[in-house]
Amino acid sequence: MTISDVLVDQGKETVSRFAEQYGKDKVHFVKCDVRNEDDVKALWDETVTFFGSEVDVMVNNAGVNHLPGWKICVDIDLIGVLNGTYLAFDKMSRAKGGKGGVIISTASLAGCVGSNELESSPYFIAKHAVVAMTKSLGTPKVYREHGIRLACICPSFTDTDIVTGDKQLHQKIKEKYDYELMPVSRIASAFVSLMKTDLNSSNGKALVVVPEVTDFYWPNHDLQMLKWLGLGGKLLKKAKPEVAIFTSRLQFVWLLITFLAFYFILRFGLCCVF
Numbered sequence: 584m585t586i587s588d589v590l591v592d593q594g595k596e597t598v599s600r601f602a603e604q605y606g607k608d609k610v611h612f613v614k615c616d617v618r619n620e621d622d623v624k625a626l627w628d629e630t631v632t633f634f635g636s637e638v639d640v641m642v643n644n645a646g647v648n649h650l651p652g653w654k655i656c657v658d659i660d661l662i663g664v665l666n667g668t669y670l671a672f673d674k675m676s677r678a679k680g681g682k683g684g685v686i687i688s689t690a691s692l693a694g695c696v697g698s699n700e701l702e703s704s705p706y707f708i709a710k711h712a713v714v715a716m717t718k719s720l721g722t723p724k725v726y727r728e729h730g731i732r733l734a735c736i737c738p739s740f741t742d743t744d745i746v747t748g749d750k751q752l753h754q755k756i757k758e759k760y761d762y763e764l765m766p767v768s769r770i771a772s773a774f775v776s777l778m779k780t781d782l783n784s785s786n787g788k789a790l791v792v793v794p795e796v797t798d799f800y801w802p803n804h805d806l807q808m809l810k811w812l813g814l815g816g817k818l819l820k821k822a823k824p825e826v827a828i829f830t831s832r833l834q835f836v837w838l839l840i841t842f843l844a845f846y847f848i849l850r851f852g853l854c855c856v857f
């Protein structure tokens with residue numbers, strides 16, 4: 584395993600602890616700023632040279648909160664992830680002679696639900712995009728073409744510097760959200776279970792990790808929803824062409840109609856059978 588960070592001292596210290604436990608030839612450190620494509624390429628190449636074999640799993644984990652400003656936040660939390668992901672496709676894709684592989688990204692619960700303030704919005708926007716990337720590339724078609732599977736992890740607040748490193752931010756989060764800080768080991772075990780699952784079934788999935796709850800995949804029914812709302816919109820256009828927008832309220836009425844129709848069809852079907 585190669586560990587990488589912009590923080591060289593901390594990175595090397597972590598690597599030496601792993602080396603004591605697993606052996607010096609099992610772990611390596613390379614400095615890399617994920618915003619810099621050349622750095623990411625060098626990280627990949629040095630890893631291949633050090634271990635003398637191709638990379639099996641690429642983990643996009645580097646991240647910052649919104650405090651450095653929206654451009655830096657998006658640059659690291661989104662562009663950094665895309666730098667890693669597209670390079671991994673370039674190197675691992677079976678279409679390009681590679682042996683395939685796995686890409687796991689650390690998104691966040693902020694990638695599943697929206698922010699309700701301006702300040703932290705860049706973080707939420709970047710993490711939503713990481714979930715979107717996972718959904719877009721973690722598909723059977725992409726897997727057939729490239730032999731690469733993707734998943735991401737969406738933890739809630741965890742006890743690391745990104746939350747506790749800034750006292751004011753930590754205090755603000757404490758006041759705003761009713762939350763419990765999870766230990767890092769909780770995320771590590773979620774990562775391990777994700778790697779142990781049949782990666783076929785987790786392809787394209789976002790695994791939500793929150794305290795005291797069994798980890799679960801964030802639902803992805805976008806296509807079904809599009810078809811269902813498309814059908815409702817079509818009927819609405821025929822019935823009431825003057826209505827310009829299929830609003831949430833109208834969608835709720837459509838939900839009730841389809842639910843009742845489904846209920847009566849099911850009842851009628853069961854009556855016919857018994």
Ligand SMILES: NC(=O)c1ccc[n+]([C@@H]2O[C@H](COP(=O)([O-])OP(=O)(O)OC[C@H]3O[C@@H](n4cnc5c(N)ncnc54)[C@H](O)[C@@H]3O)[C@@H](O)[C@H]2O)c1
Binds near residue numbers: 746
């Ligand atoms: N801690 C949480 O509550 C939480 C919750 C959900 C998701 N996450 C995500 O988990 C991931 C890991 O963060 P963490 O919680 O361990 O926080 P952390 O601050 O301890 O670790 C983030 C690491 O990213 C490194 N980094 C920052 N910018 C970089 C860059 N440009 N290039 C390379 N490395 C860089 C930092 O030096 C740091 O070591 C992040 O993507 C974060 O968004 C954290």
